Amino acid sequence: MRILEFERVSYQYASEDFDIVDQLSFSVESGAFHCVIGISGCGKSTIFRMTNGLLQPKCGTIRVGGIPITQQKNYCGYMPQRDLLFPWRTIGENLALPLEIRGGFSGKEKTELVEEALADVGLAGCRDKMPQELSGGMRQRAAFARTMLTGSDLLLLDEPFSALDFLTRISMQEWLLEQWRRHKKTILFITHDVEEAVFLSSSVLVVEKTPIRSLREIPVPMGKTRTRQDLANPEIVALREGLVDMLRKQVGG
Amino acid sequence: MRRACRGNLPALAFLLGLLMLWQLGAMKVNASYILPTPVQILKKIWELRDSLLTVHLPATMSVTLIGLAVSLLLGLGLAVLMDLSPFWQKALYPVVVASQTIPTTTIAPLFVLWFGYGIWSKVLVTILITFFPITITVYDGLRSAKVEMEELLRTYGATQWQIYRKVKVPCALPYFFSAVKMAIPMSIIGAAIGEWLGAQSGLGYFSRRMMTQLDGAGVFAPIVLLSVTAMMAVGLVSLLEKRLIRWRGES
Ligand SMILES: Nc1ncnc2c1ncn2[C@@H]1O[C@H](COP(=O)(O)OP(=O)(O)OP(=O)(O)O)[C@@H](O)[C@H]1O
Numbered sequence A: 001m002r003i004l005e006f007e008r009v010s011y012q013y014a015s016e017d018f019d020i021v022d023q024l025s026f027s028v029e030s031g032a033f034h035c036v037i038g039i040s041g042c043g044k045s046t047i048f049r050m051t052n053g054l055l056q057p058k059c060g061t062i063r064v065g066g067i068p069i070t071q072q073k074n075y076c077g078y079m080p081q082r083d084l085l086f087p088w089r090t091i092g093e094n095l096a097l098p099l100e101i102r103g104g105f106s107g108k109e110k111t112e113l114v115e116e117a118l119a120d121v122g123l124a125g126c127r128d129k130m131p132q133e134l135s136g137g138m139r140q141r142a143a144f145a146r147t148m149l150t151g152s153d154l155l156l157l158d159e160p161f162s163a164l165d166f167l168t169r170i171s172m173q174e175w176l177l178e179q180w181r182r183h184k185k186t187i188l189f190i191t192h193d194v195e196e197a198v199f200l201s202s203s204v205l206v207v208e209k210t211p212i213r214s215l216r217e218i219p220v221p222m223g224k225t226r227t228r229q230d231l232a233n234p235e236i237v238a239l240r241e242g243l244v245d246m247l248r249k250q251v252g253g
Numbered sequence B: 001m002r003r004a005c006r007g008n009l010p011a012l013a014f015l016l017g018l019l020m021l022w023q024l025g026a027m028k029v030n031a032s033y034i035l036p037t038p039v040q041i042l043k044k045i046w047e048l049r050d051s052l053l054t055v056h057l058p059a060t061m062s063v064t065l066i067g068l069a070v071s072l073l074l075g076l077g078l079a080v081l082m083d084l085s086p087f088w089q090k091a092l093y094p095v096v097v098a099s100q101t102i103p104t105t106t107i108a109p110l111f112v113l114w115f116g117y118g119i120w121s122k123v124l125v126t127i128l129i130t131f132f133p134i135t136i137t138v139y140d141g142l143r144s145a146k147v148e149m150e151e152l153l154r155t156y157g158a159t160q161w162q163i164y165r166k167v168k169v170p171c172a173l174p175y176f177f178s179a180v181k182m183a184i185p186m187s188i189i190g191a192a193i194g195e196w197l198g199a200q201s202g203l204g205y206f207s208r209r210m211m212t213q214l215d216g217a218g219v220f221a222p223i224v225l226l227s228v229t230a231m232m233a234v235g236l237v238s239l240l241e242k243r244l245i246r247w248r249g250e251s
């Protein structure tokens, strides 16, 4: 089943004289994990921001679960480039935000859902801490838990790990794959990092040029359960080099 | 509490030193009608405690409180209006800033002419002095809310009102407290200036009357009382702030 469909979608920033996204069509199968890669400024975040409704396309239709997004609310969980935990709320209160907005939960239900989500991301016992007291990796996990609590099946993660150090980052990648396998969500994940993209995705969506007219889908020949050793596989190494070349050509030209 | 006292120890010691210098200097000059000693001032406060505390302090405080309350309402209202509407921001911001360049003390006598010796001319002086810092500070606070946070809530399906309550208000709260702490002493000064210019009661009025009688200690007594009151009020607000705000500024 297709969970997300773009049908001839265009977008133009008011300050620019061309459509940065131009008649773009693509679709995403339910339960997939796609990384979107492309050079900086190519319009990746723009695609996400149209999907979550923050930007209105100039023309075209975006459907989630078969229904145009203009006719629904709270259909996707969006995690922006920075973790954006509210510094005046405890971790628990931060996680409760999407529940407060959705409404209809009793205080007890909220506490239970939050506790459950925290335990799920390995932050049990951090409920009453302030975000400032957590490390970068823990904050990202809290932000991810908050995104999960939107209750949506489609998650849009915009470079969630780009600010983390290398070791934290690779452990977060393994952690995220595990979360995805367990919760059966559909994840779109923006990254600059080719290795990250290959390690995480069932197939990589490459933005080959701006204006964006299509996304090139490149399948990754690895199973759902994978380890970092698999990255040394010659087939995977070749795939990675191919992607790097594809991106470098754009930066050069 | 004890830690707070220890933190203030250097300040207290310094203040005590200054007071001692003053005491010695004033005793040497020996002209209490222009330079009374701190001890003389304290004595005066004690002698006049009845009329100071039951007549003049309440008079000044009611001007201060009414002025402050009106300033807060006005300031918050204007700040929210400017934050919500670019048109009103453009229309009001320059006017609010300009209002601050009015030399309040020089036009205050006019207020007395217009509104008489009653309470309202003083309230007006107070408002004119305090509503500006409140408006601008709270407006800055509302502006300090990060657009990304508002957007995040919007993707959760939040309404404009929910966004205001959950992002804007918490962001503006520390600014609001700064504004109140700034406005309290200013409003007291405003009230005293108003009374100095024309009134029938109040600490400003009292101070002026003592001036005409060349009673140095009598001039200072209400001033000391005003400062102490201002300090206590600011202390109280700080306490409330510590209770309510667990974070401050950038993280
Ligand atoms: N509000 C805006 N107004 C005008 N132009 C914008 C605006 N936001 C982004 N752009 C332009 O659109 C282009 C794409 O922006 P976008 O944020 O989608 O890029 P990106 O692929 O996410 O980049 P990065 O990887 O650096 O995050 C950029 O070149 C940028 O200059």
Ligand SMILES: [Mg+2]
Pocket: A044, A045, A046, A081, A158
């Ligand atoms: Mg981006």
